[in-house]
Each structure stands twice: as structure tokens, then as C-alpha cells.
Amino acid sequence: MSVWDELVGQDAVVAVLEEAAWAARRVVEGIPADQVTPGDDPVAGDSGTARSMTHAWLVTGPPGSGRSVAARAFAAALQCTGPVPGCGECAGCRTTLGGTNADVLSVSTDKVQIQIAEARDFVQRAQVSPSQGRWRVIVVEDADRMTERTSNVLLKAIEEPPERTVWLLCAPSPEDMITTIRSRCRHLGLRIPSASAVADLLVRRDGVDPGVALQAARAAQSHIGLARALARDPEMRERRRRIIQAPARVRSVGEAVMAAQDLVDIAKEQSEAQVGARNAEERAALMRQLGVADGERATPQSRSQLRQLEEEQKRRSKRAMQDVLDRALVDLLGIYRDVLQVQLSTGQTLVNEDLADLVSDLALESTPAQTMGRVDAIEDARRRLGANVSPFLALEAMTIALRPQAS
Numbered sequence: 181m182s183v184w185d186e187l188v189g190q191d192a193v194v195a196v197l198e199e200a201a202w203a204a205r206r207v208v209e210g211i212p213a214d215q216v217t218p219g220d221d222p223v224a225g226d227s228g229t230a231r232s233m234t235h236a237w238l239v240t241g242p243p244g245s246g247r248s249v250a251a252r253a254f255a256a257a258l259q260c261t262g263p264v265p266g267c268g269e270c271a272g273c274r275t276t277l278g279g280t281n282a283d284v285l286s287v288s289t290d291k292v293q294i295q296i297a298e299a300r301d302f303v304q305r306a307q308v309s310p311s312q313g314r315w316r317v318i319v320v321e322d323a324d325r326m327t328e329r330t331s332n333v334l335l336k337a338i339e340e341p342p343e344r345t346v347w348l349l350c351a352p353s354p355e356d357m358i359t360t361i362r363s364r365c366r367h368l369g370l371r372i373p374s375a376s377a378v379a380d381l382l383v384r385r386d387g388v389d390p391g392v393a394l395q396a397a398r399a400a401q402s403h404i405g406l407a408r409a410l411a412r413d414p415e416m417r418e419r420r421r422r423i424i425q426a427p428a429r430v431r432s433v434g435e436a437v438m439a440a441q442d443l444v445d446i447a448k449e450q451s452e453a454q455v456g457a458r459n460a461e462e463r464a465a466l467m468r469q470l471g472v473a474d475g476e477r478a479t480p481q482s483r484s485q486l487r488q489l490e491e492e493q494k495r496r497s498k499r500a501m502q503d504v505l506d507r508a509l510v511d512l513l514g515i516y517r518d519v520l521q522v523q524l525s526t527g528q529t530l531v532n533e534d535l536a537d538l539v540s541d542l543a544l545e546s547t548p549a550q551t552m553g554r555v556d557a558i559e560d561a562r563r564r565l566g567a568n569v570s571p572f573l574a575l576e577a578m579t580i581a582l583r584p585q586a587s
Contacts, residue, residue: 184198187249239251295330296330323356331357375398398532443579447504
């Protein structure tokens with residue numbers, strides 16, 4: 181077992197990170213790079229020196245490409261005490277991958293943005309020297325959710341990091357980060373793995389039936405986490421089919437309005453299921469901390485803290501709903517990608533083989549130009565949702581545009 185096993189289809193990235201992990205180990209052990217011979221370091225270059233370790237990395241790639249997986253694997257390799265960095269067996273690797281290593285701080289957000297107060301908190305915690313491990317590693321999984329003001333809080337920490345502190349920032353693309361931070365990080369770009377590579381991972385690690393694994397990998401468009409969820413949950417696969425079919429089968433304005441409302445309702449239901457239990461637990465825990473028993477009225481001081489918690493939970497619910505809707509629209513884009521493949525007779529394998537009848541119907545009733553117009557309508561809806569347009573209005577405009585064109 182190796183920490184790199186889950187990073188499928190990213191051989192070039194793994195090679196770079198392995199090289200850096202060896203260089204980091206030499207730093208810890210106090211071995212100058214000019215004293216390393218090729219025999220001492222399996223990844224050393226012809227000159228005997230591997231590329232030097234750097235303190236700030238920017239890991240980018242499309243959703244599902246494995247950005248956070250790569251960051252966690254590299255963090256584990258930095259803490260590794262085994263014979264080869266990233267062995268996956270030593271305490272440093274196991275605790276890092278398990279999320280219990282005290283010297284690895286993982287920062288993610290379930291809200292729309294990372295707040296300045298949150299950034300200041302993890303910047304301050306980054307100043308602490310490693311207590312047990314070899315490096316102090318801060319993984320920011322949603323670095324693209326920092327505003328410019330929040331990013332500037334992080335900038336000084338990256339410019340002047342303490343000794344043996346490493347920043348691993350994850351974002352969809354380099355352009356999602358401000359220039360000043362981007363220029364101070366070493367960039368690693370991940371690509372989407374093939375569906376067969378993702379399916380092989382599901383078969384090896386999760387024992388999924390090969391046929392189900394490949395279908396799930398294609399339906400998820402090689403998004404590893406989503407493919408795993410689809411492979412394990414038949415109800416989720418059926419719900420995905422319903423979400424896709426309703427907008428694609430719209431024939432009138434009335435049906436378009438109903439389809440938009442259905443999408444909003446489904447997204448709201450799913451997002452509430454994701455955050456509802458956590459919200460209730462947080463409220464109950466806060467009430468206990470404030471000494472307010474069930475049925476008692478909160479004091480003015482307690483009410484202010486409850487309002488603050490409610491605001492946080494609203495932001496979390498909004499983020500969850502946006503994520504559910506965006507995923508639904510990405511799945512819908514996959515249908516029209518298949519339609520275009522059929523219309524152009526490319527011979528490529530369909531993403532949605534289980535919806536081949538729907539793809540065939542849509543391909544026969546429209547032209548490639550009309551299909552591209554529908555793709556544009558879906559992309560417009562995604563942009564509007566990201567700009568805080570009312571979900572119903574954004575989806576209504578999209579579903580109306582998906583109707584068959586009048587002859």
C-alpha cells in the first residue's frame with residue numbers, strides 16, 4: 181500500500197510529489213543536496229540532486245480530479261518515517277490519511293466563502309512548529325473560496341513561512357487565486373482520470389462489481405468521490421436519472437416552469453438532508469453550553485449567539501444547495517455532450533449509457549447547432565447560480581431554452 185494509490189491517472193503529478201518528498205526528507209535529516217548520490221535517492225536526477233522542496237504549493241484540477249487526495253497524500257509523504265516517503269504503513273502516513281495527525285491542519289468550508297476570521301485562525305495556527313511530525317502542513321481544500329481580502333491575510337504567511345511549514349492550496353484553476361499568491365506557489369495541474377482508471381479503483385478498493393463501477397465512473401464523468409457514491413447507492417443512481425430526464429424532456433413553457441421548480445425542490449431536499457442533522461446537533465450543543473434547558477426561553481445574550489449560529493447555518497445550507505444544483509447541471513451537460521457525439525457520429529462511448537434512448541431521441545429531434553445552444557443555456561444557468569441569482573429564475577430560463585425549437 182502507498183499513499184499515492186488513490187491518486188489515479190496522475191502519474192506525472194505523483195512523480196513530482198515523490199521527488200519533492202525525498203528532497204524534504206533530506207532537509208529534515210540535514211543532508212545537503214550536493215552530497216546526495218543517485219544511489220542514495222531513487223528519484224534523484226542524473227546530477228544526483230533532486231528538485232528542492234518548496235514551502236507553498238497550488239494544486240489545481242477539475243472537480244473530481246483528486247486535488248484534496250493529492251494534497252493529503254503529499255502531506256502524508258512529508259510526515260512519513262518509513263523507508264520510502266509515502267509508504268502508507270508508518271504512523272506518520274496512517275495518522276495523516278486518517279485525519280488525526282496533530283501537525284497536519286486541513287481547512288475546508290461548507291459555506292460559500294472562507295471568512296477572514298477563519299483565515300486568520302489557520303494562519304496563526306500555522307506559526308506553531310511541528311510537535312511530533314517532520315513538517316507543519318496546512319491543507320486549504322477550498323482556496324478558491326477566499327475573497328481577495330481574505331487571500332491577503334494568507335499572503336504574508338506564505339511570503340514569510342516559519343521553518344518546516346508547508347502550505348498546500350487546492351483550487352479548480354490557477355486563475356481562481358490572486359496573482360500575488362499564485363506567483364509564490366509551485367503549481368501542480370491535475371487532469372481528469374479515465375473512466376476505466378476510476379472503475380478499477382472502485383473494484384480494487386471497494387469491491388464494486390466491474391460493470392457497475394464502469395457505469396458509475398462514466399456517469400460521474402470520472403469524479404472519483406461521486407463515482408464511489410453512485411456505485412454504492414442504487415437510489416442515488418435512480419435520483420440522478422430523474423434529475424436529468426425532467427429538464428431534457430421539456431416540451432412547453434408550462435413543463436419548463438414545473439421542471440425548474442422540481443429541480444429546486446429536489447436540491448433543497450438533498451441539501452437539507454446533508455446539513456439538517458448537523459444543524460440540529462450544533463444548536464443543541466450551543467443550548468447546553470449556554471445552560472438553556474429544553475423549553476426555556478433564551479436570554480438576550482443567548483439569543484445573540486443563537487442568531488450568529490443560525491447565520492452560519494444559513495450560509496452552509498446555501499452552499500450545499502448550490503453544490504447540489506451545480507452537480508445536477510453538470511450531469512445535464514453530460515446528456516447533451518452525448519447527444520452531440522451521436523449527431524456528429526464520433527463513435528465515442530456515451531457518458532450516459534443507461535439513458536441511451538433519451539440521447540437518441542434528443543439527437544433525432546435537433547441539430548448540432550441547437551444542441552450547442554442548449555449547452556450554452558446550461559452554462560449560463562451555472563454562471564447565474566454562482567452570481568447569486570434566484571435558483572428558480574436561473575433554472576426556469578434554462579429549462580425554457582431546452583425546449584424543442586419551433587419549426
